Amino acid sequence: MIEFEKFELENGLRVIFHQDVTTPIAVVNIIYDVGARDEDPNRTGFAHLFEHLMFGGSKNIPNYDSPLQLAGGECNAFTNNDITNYYDTLPVQNLETAMWLESDRMLELAFTPKSLEVQRNVVIEEFKQRYLNQPYGDVWLELRPLIYKEHPYNWATIGKNIDHIANATMEEVKDFFYTHYGPQNAVLVVGGNTTREEVEELAKKWFGPIPKRDKQERNISPEPKQLEERRKKIEREVPANAMYLAFRMGSRLTEDHYLGDLCSDILAGGKSSRMYHELVVKSRLFSNISAYITGGWEDGLFVVSGQLSEGVSFEEGEKAVWKQLKNMANEEIAQRELQKVKNKFKTSKVFSEQSLMSRVLKIAMFELMGKLGQINDELSNYDTINGSQIQEFASRTFIKENSNLLLIQRKNG
Amino acid sequence: MDRVKGPEFKQAESISLSFPKQIKLNNDVDLYYLDEVKDDSVKLEFSWTAGTKYAKDKLIASFTNKLLFSGTADRTAREISEEVDFYGGYLQKNIDKDHAGFTIYCLNENVSTIFKIVSKVLANCTFPVEELDKERTIALEQFKIDSEKVKNLCRRRFNAGLFGEESAYGRIVENADFEEVSKSNVEAFYKDFYQNNRPTIFLCGKVDDSFIEDLREWSSQFSSGEKANTVSLDEQQTGEFHSEQEGAIQSAIRIGCRMFDKKHPDYFGFQLLNTVLGGYFGSRLMANIREDKGYTYGIGSSLAVMEDAAYFFIATEVGSEVREAAINEVFKELQKLQDEAIPEDELNRVKNYMFGEFLRQSDGSLAMMECFKNIYFNQLQESYYSDFFKALHKFTAADLQQLAQKYFQKNKMIVMSVG
Numbered sequence: 001m002i003e004f005e006k007f008e009l010e011n012g013l014r015v016i017f018h019q020d021v022t023t024p025i026a027v028v029n030i031i032y033d034v035g036a037r038d039e040d041p042n043r044t045g046f047a048h049l050f051e052h053l054m055f056g057g058s059k060n061i062p063n064y065d066s067p068l069q070l071a072g073g074e075c076n077a078f079t080n081n082d083i084t085n086y087y088d089t090l091p092v093q094n095l096e097t098a099m100w101l102e103s104d105r106m107l108e109l110a111f112t113p114k115s116l117e118v119q120r121n122v123v124i125e126e127f128k129q130r131y132l133n134q135p136y137g138d139v140w141l142e143l144r145p146l147i148y149k150e151h152p153y154n155w156a157t158i159g160k161n162i163d164h165i166a167n168a169t170m171e172e173v174k175d176f177f178y179t180h181y182g183p184q185n186a187v188l189v190v191g192g193n194t195t196r197e198e199v200e201e202l203a204k205k206w207f208g209p210i211p212k213r214d215k216q217e218r219n220i221s222p223e224p225k226q227l228e229e230r231r232k233k234i235e236r237e238v239p240a241n242a243m244y245l246a247f248r249m250g251s252r253l254t255e256d257h258y259l260g261d262l263c264s265d266i267l268a269g270g271k272s273s274r275m276y277h278e279l280v281v282k283s284r285l286f287s288n289i290s291a292y293i294t295g296g297w298e299d300g301l302f303v304v305s306g307q308l309s310e311g312v313s314f315e316e317g318e319k320a321v322w323k324q325l326k327n328m329a330n331e332e333i334a335q336r337e338l339q340k341v342k343n344k345f346k347t348s349k350v351f352s353e354q355s356l357m358s359r360v361l362k363i364a365m366f367e368l369m370g371k372l373g374q375i376n377d378e379l380s381n382y383d384t385i386n387g388s389q390i391q392e393f394a395s396r397t398f399i400k401e402n403s404n405l406l407l408i409q410r411k412n413g
Numbered sequence: 414m415d416r417v418k419g420p421e422f423k424q425a426e427s428i429s430l431s432f433p434k435q436i437k438l439n440n441d442v443d444l445y446y447l448d449e450v451k452d453d454s455v456k457l458e459f460s461w462t463a464g465t466k467y468a469k470d471k472l473i474a475s476f477t478n479k480l481l482f483s484g485t486a487d488r489t490a491r492e493i494s495e496e497v498d499f500y501g502g503y504l505q506k507n508i509d510k511d512h513a514g515f516t517i518y519c520l521n522e523n524v525s526t527i528f529k530i531v532s533k534v535l536a537n538c539t540f541p542v543e544e545l546d547k548e549r550t551i552a553l554e555q556f557k558i559d560s561e562k563v564k565n566l567c568r569r570r571f572n573a574g575l576f577g578e579e580s581a582y583g584r585i586v587e588n589a590d591f592e593e594v595s596k597s598n599v600e601a602f603y604k605d606f607y608q609n610n611r612p613t614i615f616l617c618g619k620v621d622d623s624f625i626e627d628l629r630e631w632s633s634q635f636s637s638g639e640k641a642n643t644v645s646l647d648e649q650q651t652g653e654f655h656s657e658q659e660g661a662i663q664s665a666i667r668i669g670c671r672m673f674d675k676k677h678p679d680y681f682g683f684q685l686l687n688t689v690l691g692g693y694f695g696s697r698l699m700a701n702i703r704e705d706k707g708y709t710y711g712i713g714s715s716l717a718v719m720e721d722a723a724y725f726f727i728a729t730e731v732g733s734e735v736r737e738a739a740i741n742e743v744f745k746e747l748q749k750l751q752d753e754a755i756p757e758d759e760l761n762r763v764k765n766y767m768f769g770e771f772l773r774q775s776d777g778s779l780a781m782m783e784c785f786k787n788i789y790f791n792q793l794q795e796s797y798y799s800d801f802f803k804a805l806h807k808f809t810a811a812d813l814q815q816l817a818q819k820y821f822q823k824n825k826m827i828v829m830s831v832g
Contacts, residue, residue, distance in 0.1 A: 022451060023776050023777070024425070024428075024429075024772045024776065025772055025773055025776050059416075060416040060417045061416075061417070061419070065694055065695045066695060066762060067419055069693065069694075069695050069762045069763070069765065069766040069769075070422065070761065070762045070765050070766075071422040071424075071765065071769070072422075072424060072425055072765045072766060072768050072769025072770075072772070073766075073769055074693075074694070074766070074769065074770070074773065075694075089769075089773060090769055091423075091424075091425045091768075091769055091772055093422070093423050093425075094422040094423065096420040096421075096422075097419060097420055097422050099420075100416070100419045100420055101419075104416055107416075117707070118704060118705065118706075118707045119707075120707070121706075121707025121708075122703055122704075122707050122709075122710060124707075125663070125707070125708070125709050125710045125730075125731070125732060126710040128662050128663050128732065129663055129710050129730050130710075132662055133562075133563065133661060133662050133663045133730070134561070134562060135558050135561040135562070136558075205414060206414075237561070237660060238558075238561070239554065239557035239558050239560075239561060240554055240557065240558075270494060270498055271490065271491065271494035272491055272494035272495035272497075272498045277491050280547070280551070281490075281491065281547055284547070284550065287550050287551050287554035287555075288551060288554065288555075307554055309550060309554075336499065339499070340495070340498050340499045341498075343498075343499060343500065343501035344498055344501050344503070346501055346520065347454075347501040347502070347503065347518065347519055347520055348503070350452055350453055350454045350520060351454055351518060353452075354451075354452065354454065354777060354779065355776075355777065356776075
């Protein structure tokens with residue numbers, strides 16, 4: 001059970017306090033309601049570039065990290081297609097240091113040309129390291145545009161094209177900041193061995209004076225229903241042929257999320273799963289196989305991916321995967337098999353809520369999704385699902401007209 | 414309110430660690446049990462002296478570990494996994510150069526049931542050939558993927574340069590080695606290093622007394638003592654080595670040398686020096702090579718300690734066109750720490766960061782168990798962490814400059830790059 005207290009400052013900043021008296025560490029987490037989905041199609045990768053710039057100094061503080069480290073703290077951040085999240089962990093007696101630092105960069109960034117120039121290069125190296133210089137690293141750069149034609153999920157967080165980052169100007173950076181990084185667009189969550197009174201006092205002191213900025217209405221055109229099968233084959237220098245099969249499904253905010261999650265576990269969650277047994281152990285068509293959901297807030301994907309064993313054709317692999325997907329829809333799911341994936345979820349939930357950091361992050365995410373009141377309902381959301389609901393999910397999701405297949409052919413030589 | 418100066422802060426003064434209690438089971442098997450756990454989670458870890466260094470042939474130790482639950486006369490690997498999964502258990506196998514074993518993650522209501530399943534399978538494992546072949550295929554495919562990454566190639570060659578290709582710490586696995594793994598080798602290794610060898614057990618969670626008795630009964634089967642095996646080491650190579658990798662757009666770089674272990678009198682000071690150099694986000698290496706030059710997404714340095722050897726290393730991946738420049742900058746930073754005293758404010762910052770890091774790394778029962786394992790495996794004093802804390806306060810910039818002069822000498826380093 002995750003407990004919390006919530007209040008709002010006059011400038012629109014939402015503040016949530018989560019108490020944990022058992023740890024010497026406090027967590028300060030700020031989630032901003034901006035992700036790659038909010039980017040201009042001609043300026044992609046900006047939300048993520050911006051995450052880097054947020055460490056390049058703010059109005060009154062030339063360097064973000066040094067004062068935090070001096071107070072024994074550490075910080076990091078991540079960006080995805082939906083949100084950008086920043087967090088600091090530090091000894092609880094120094095909580096105020098993190099409030100000071102986070103508030104100053106919400107107030108105004110330093111916008112130094114040097115910071116922009118360097119972070120552009122760092123992001124370009126990150127692009128190379130994570131997406132280009134790894135086998136299968138560019139899969140999502142290929143898959144997204146295959147699946148999304150209208151919606152900004154069309155591009156990955158790193159951006160469509162390195163040039164968008166290379167050409168970013170200071171004017172654009174400033175504009176992005178004032179549009180998305182105001183108090184009305186953020187949620188502050190503080191966790192640790194402190195009190196609501198202290199958190200409220202510190203939040204008012206440091207964040208209260210930040211002027212309210214206009215709330216930008218999001219106006220994203222939804223991706224139309226997919227009506228035809230899509231396929232693409234690419235050649236890459238990879239050790240084995242691989243296939244990625246993605247189906248559109250409901251978003252993180254819909255019941256599909258829970259159905260898809262359990263369904264993916266039944267299919268490929270661990271060594272007792274169906275696909276592992278049938279495709280890796282028995283027929284040995286694949287050397288590995290996985291199934292997972294992406295959990296996007298606007299639209300979801302169910303993905304099956306695997307590497308084909310030497311000498312196995314794409315046709316054979318594809319056929320075998322489809323057979324498992326069709327079985328999911330057509331055959332009754334044994335009670336024990338369903339209970340198994342629910343029991344595993346229960347264990348992993350207990351472990352995932354052990355750290356204060358992950359509880360705080362979860363609170364921030366649920367608030368931004370507009371589901372904070374339901375944060376403790378997750379277990380029952382899974383528990384109440386029955387086998388026929390999963391079959392129904394499978395039968396409407398796993399159809400050719402809703403499928404996107406990316407084949408990666410090994411380049412010879 | 415002063416937005417420029419910021420609020421007052423206090424550094425952490427001490428850490429409070431709860432260590433597990435030691436319970437002697439049968440045949441001198443030790444159980445370390447920490448029950449200060451707030452929820453229903455249980456982490457149960459079994460560790461044997463069965464790491465890769467104990468196998469004469471490459472891959473035997475790791476395949477034995479992979480196949481511990483691959484089947485018995487009356488149960489297949491799938492049935493075993495299914496049962497563990499059904500009770501909400503996660504079974505993870507662990508292996509490094511020195512130790513090997515497995516860990517069960519579950520809820521306390523199921524720990525006894527899961528342990529019964531797992532222990533029975535472990536005692537009766539038949540290592541079926543088809544499971545061995547399957548694991549061979551999977552592991553080889555994964556190995557091929559890993560071998561496409563310059564950072565892995567660089568790490569392998571770096572270790573070979575540090576310890577020698579004949580050494581169990583430096584030997585390089587090749588694709589062909591996977592074919593050599595046989596059922597009989599795996600069975601023999603299992604017998605010597607799991608069955609006839611005492612495990613150490615680490616248990617984190619609230620369990621019933623009867624479960625401790627289950628473990629006690631189980632421990633009776635392990636007859637003989639621990640295996641001793643000191644790894645042979647060649648002399649470390651020095652100088653620069655580069656291997657061209659066609660098509661790579663980044664180069665992986667490793668620079669380092671052999672170093673002392675955690676019991677050495679210079680260890681605490683060297684850890685502080687290492688943190689200044691490359692042990693945290695604001696380090697000299699990050700500030701110069703990432704934040705100032707933009708050559709890389711990340712660069713860091715660290716001290717790795719194994720049972721029979723230890724080494725210091727700096728690792729990064731940079732744009733191939735700036736490889737030489739990046740290596741030069743690394744050596745400039747090493748030289749600077751020898752030539753100039755670390756400014757007082759920087760030294761303070763790093764010390765305070767490390768005090769905070771101690772708190773983070775000992776936060777919660779799982780983390781405290783990890784701290785204890787560090788003491789246990791490295792045979793350190795129980796006061797290790799408080800000693801470290803106290804020692805940090807005392808170091809001066811002059812002390813660190815001396816350490817840098819002693820340990821950061823360029824002619825003692827090996828520089829390996831691939832890309």
